[in-house]
Amino acid sequence: MMSERTEVQVRPGVESDLDALTDIYNHYVRETPITFDTAVFTPEERRSWLLSHPEDGPHRLMVAMDADSQTILGYATSSAFRVKAAYDTSVEVSVYLAPDAGGRGVGTLLYEALFEALAGEDLHRAYAGIAQPEGNEASVRLHERFGFRHVGTYREVGRKFGRYWDVAWYEKELTPAR
Known part of the structure; x- marks a missing residue:
């Protein structure tokens, strides 16, 4: 369990994060309706997803790490909302946390970093789909x-x-680059 005093660092995701990010996502695939994927992924199957989120541009991957243990606590992404060109100024965003990282502000830190990174992009809206109830x-x-x-x-x-x-x-609503 993460202690209340744990310092959390947020940075862009990199290829060496792939195993940990896949493990976090697979927890939600197996245990929850939060994602509608129904079969777990191997890291290799998730590689193209990771590579579709470069360090610049409107599609980002931000990773939160425990500063002491270097354990990945979660991630946030902005991805294409739809594939048609007219949707290019819209993104779909999401946050996934490690099962023991909830309730400690990690999601807030991730979204703060993600929206700060997106502030300079030509984006108009962010969308999030949340499974109910x-x-x-x-x-x-x-x-x-x-x-x-x-x-x-x-x-x-x-x-x-x-x-x-x-x-x-x-x-x-997002504020597009000027």
């Missing part, structure tokens, strides 16, 4: 704290663990 209250609070507002819910849009799940969509 159970288990994602912390994500709703985090997004609302960063100025996201609920704009709609897709009802029973995904099936996982033998049941259907809703996804609530949130949006945040």
Whole structure:
């Protein structure tokens, strides 16, 4: 368990983070409806995902680490919202934390760093899809704290663990580069 005094460093993700990031994501694949992926990934299967988030541009990967142990505590990303060119100024954002890293402000630190990095990009909106109803209250609070507002819910849009799940969509206005 992470101590309350642990210093957390946030930096861009690098290829050597791939194993730890894959482990964190696979926890959510196996244990939760937070992602609608239903099969775990190998690090090699996740490599293209990692490489699609360079250190500059609108699609970023920020990683939080315990400064003492160098353990990765979580990550935040901004990714393409949709593949069509008219959507280029929109991104979808997400945060995933290691199972024992929640409730300590790591998600807040990650989003602060991510949105600071995105401030110079030609972006208009950020979107976040949050699976409903159970288990994602912390994500709703985090997004609302960063100025996201609920704009709609897709009802029973995904099936996982033998049941259907809703996804609530949130949006945040971003200030484009001048």
